[in-house]
Amino acid sequence: MNTRHKTKEQIKTKVKLEGLTFYYGKYKAIDNISMEFFECKVTAIIGPSGCGKSTLIKAINRISEITNDVKVEGKVLLDNKNVYDRDVDLVDLRRRVGMVFQRPNPFPKSIYDNVVFGPRLFGVNNKKQLDEIVEYSLTKSALWNEVKDRLNHSAISLSGGQQQRLCIARALAVDPEVLLMDEPCSALDPTATARIEELIEDLKKYYTIAIVTHNMQQAARISDYTGFLLNGQLMEYNITTDIFTNPDNKVTEDYITGRFG
Amino acid sequence: MNMNYNLQSSNLKASNIPGNASAKEGVKRFGDKRISDILVESRKTNVRRQRIQEFIIEELLFVGGLAAIVFIALIFIFLFKEGIKAFFLIKPLEFIGTHILDFDDNRVFACMWQPVGESGKYSIIPLIIGSFLVALPATLISTILGVGCGIYLAEIATAKIREGVKPAIELLAGIPTVVIGFLCLTILATYVQNSFHTTFRLNAFVGAIGVSMVIIPVIASITDDALRAVPGELREASYGLGATKWETIWKVVVPAGISGVTASIILGMGRALGETMIVVMATGNAALVTGNVFSSVRTMTATIAAELGAVPQGGSQYCALFLVGSILFFITFVLNLVAEMIISRMRKKLRL
Numbered sequence: 060m061n062t063r064h065k066t067k068e069q070i071k072t073k074v075k076l077e078g079l080t081f082y083y084g085k086y087k088a089i090d091n092i093s094m095e096f097f098e099c100k101v102t103a104i105i106g107p108s109g110c111g112k113s114t115l116i117k118a119i120n121r122i123s124e125i126t127n128d129v130k131v132e133g134k135v136l137l138d139n140k141n142v143y144d145r146d147v148d149l150v151d152l153r154r155r156v157g158m159v160f161q162r163p164n165p166f167p168k169s170i171y172d173n174v175v176f177g178p179r180l181f182g183v184n185n186k187k188q189l190d191e192i193v194e195y196s197l198t199k200s201a202l203w204n205e206v207k208d209r210l211n212h213s214a215i216s217l218s219g220g221q222q223q224r225l226c227i228a229r230a231l232a233v234d235p236e237v238l239l240m241d242e243p244c245s246a247l248d249p250t251a252t253a254r255i256e257e258l259i260e261d262l263k264k265y266y267t268i269a270i271v272t273h274n275m276q277q278a279a280r281i282s283d284y285t286g287f288l289l290n291g292q293l294m295e296y297n298i299t300t301d302i303f304t305n306p307d308n309k310v311t312e313d314y315i316t317g318r319f320g
Numbered sequence: 321m322n323m324n325y326n327l328q329s330s331n332l333k334a335s336n337i338p339g340n341a342s343a344k345e346g347v348k349r350f351g352d353k354r355i356s357d358i359l360v361e362s363r364k365t366n367v368r369r370q371r372i373q374e375f376i377i378e379e380l381l382f383v384g385g386l387a388a389i390v391f392i393a394l395i396f397i398f399l400f401k402e403g404i405k406a407f408f409l410i411k412p413l414e415f416i417g418t419h420i421l422d423f424d425d426n427r428v429f430a431c432m433w434q435p436v437g438e439s440g441k442y443s444i445i446p447l448i449i450g451s452f453l454v455a456l457p458a459t460l461i462s463t464i465l466g467v468g469c470g471i472y473l474a475e476i477a478t479a480k481i482r483e484g485v486k487p488a489i490e491l492l493a494g495i496p497t498v499v500i501g502f503l504c505l506t507i508l509a510t511y512v513q514n515s516f517h518t519t520f521r522l523n524a525f526v527g528a529i530g531v532s533m534v535i536i537p538v539i540a541s542i543t544d545d546a547l548r549a550v551p552g553e554l555r556e557a558s559y560g561l562g563a564t565k566w567e568t569i570w571k572v573v574v575p576a577g578i579s580g581v582t583a584s585i586i587l588g589m590g591r592a593l594g595e596t597m598i599v600v601m602a603t604g605n606a607a608l609v610t611g612n613v614f615s616s617v618r619t620m621t622a623t624i625a626a627e628l629g630a631v632p633q634g635g636s637q638y639c640a641l642f643l644v645g646s647i648l649f650f651i652t653f654v655l656n657l658v659a660e661m662i663i664s665r666m667r668k669k670l671r672l
Contacts, residue, residue, distance in 0.1 A: 126555075157560065157561075158560035160557065162553060177561040181562070233561060
């Protein structure tokens with residue numbers, strides 16, 4: 060594995076994986092991965108189904124361990140602090156590392172209540188503050204103009220693409236530092252996908268984004284760095300343009316050119 | 321390429337398709353026939369038998385389904401036909417109450433169920449009060465315990481515990497009600513009287529506890545199903561925003577499944593109103609107009625069960641009992657309908 064930084068700008072590491080190995084029960088889903096996610100950059104994780112892409116990003120906000128029996132070796136450093144340390148506050152961790160899921164999953168509540176769900180959990184009840192958070196988050200997720208007149212409508216009444224942008228707004232409402240996106244466009248049509256991609260382009264100014272995608276064109280379009288995973292191992296990690304034009308690894312090339320996967 | 325496929329005579333054999341015939345190498349053959357030819361031929365001989373079979377099965381299923389509806393309709397019609405007759409035999413006002421002479425010879429309006437003799441009194445008010453005086457506390461007790469149990473099963477219990485606990489709860493629903501009634505009558509009633517110092521040993525509260533034994537499993541089981549139907553993605557989203565387990569259950573899962581939980585409570589209440597054996601045995605069967613749960617009461621079901629076997633057919637009391645039955649049927653029917661509507665609304669809401 061070889062990481063070359065060709066850009067001259069100053070890049071800061073936000074999340075760093077050090078020898079991360081991840082087990083579901085006895086099954087090893089991730090095998091000794093070390094990589095970095097850089098601040099205000101989009102890092103795409105590509106690879107065939109079941110290669111551990113989702114597991115990799117879910118290891119960062121420790122969400123897999125809620126429903127699964129997991130075992131973790133190695134470290135996940137968020138601002139140089141291992142998130143698997145005993146003294147880590149999971150609530151705070153998940154506030155700092157927001158997540159957007161594969162299928163839009165708004166709560167069956169109003170649009171407004173969806174966005175303020177996070178802030179309310181943290182005890183914010185000031186109506187004026189909540190209103191401002193809603194406007195800010197929905198504006199950031201490019202949904203405000205479409206829904207500002209019907210904030211009290213059920214979130215379920217929105218289209219799939221709007222629901223996904225609402226889920227992004229919901230994640231932004233707790234002011235995260237890192238955004239994990241687990242195939243956020245896989246359930247959306249091409250138009251909605253394009254809107255989300257534009258949004259990601261805009262959001263990376265403020266957040267560190269890690270995106271899992273099945274779609275290699277998408278990775279090529281929106282990401283700055285790309286990691287290629289196969290059978291739980293990181294085959295190659297590099298600047299996106301290098302991965303797609305001049306991969307070091309034969310397997311990477313085969314996958315990117317569509318020879319398997 | 322112009323091809324006319326005559327599907328009726330099934331001459332769509334592989335060998336007839338141009339371009340396919342040339343693919344002779346490597347295709348499994350039986351003599352000169354390919355697998356597809358054999359399938360098509362053997363289907364031809366099977367097709368008539370299959371059609372007859374399917375016709376018979378479809379008709380049988382239809383008749384079966386229809387029979388269930390017809391039976392319900394017949395019960396409905398019979399019940400109401402007999403119930404309506406009561407209005408011709410007894411003045412409608414008498415179903416509310418009658419004027420009687422009290423101990424000081426004053427005429428007072430009283431709601432009494434005393435369906436005996438020439439001047440039988442047929443007020444159904446005490447019976448309705450009795451039914452609700454048992455059903456409401458029973459529903460309250462079972463809501464607290466049943467919903468709690470359902471939440472525990474769906475959200476907190478590990479798979480192993482759930483595997484053990486859920487069948488046990490469903491087993492509770494299978495205990496014959498006469499056994500529960502017996503326990504209430506012999507053991508629970510004494511215990512309740514000693515704890516609450518009640519005037520009546522057998523009272524509505526004893527009956528309510530007994531009835532909740534039957535409906536706790538109903539409520540727990542439906543609540544569990546309703547909460548497990550809430551998509552896991554909502555839980556993930558909630559945890560992803562920093563919610564704790566308790567916050568996720570209370571602010572996401574239960575609100576998402578609230579319709580199902582409500583429906584389970586309403587269905588449970590329907591069961592409580594319809595429950596007979598336990599209330600016959602445990603509530604004392606005195607048709608009193610009272611608001612006290614520690615008073616003896618007589619429910620609609622208990623009245624029918626206790627009296628119908630001993631009355632002459634077609635008489636005033638006979639018809640009055642049918643009227644009571646009709647009212648009970650109507651109440652439970654409405655409750656079930658409401659529950660059904662709530663459940664279907666929830667399905668829509670969650671897009672299941």
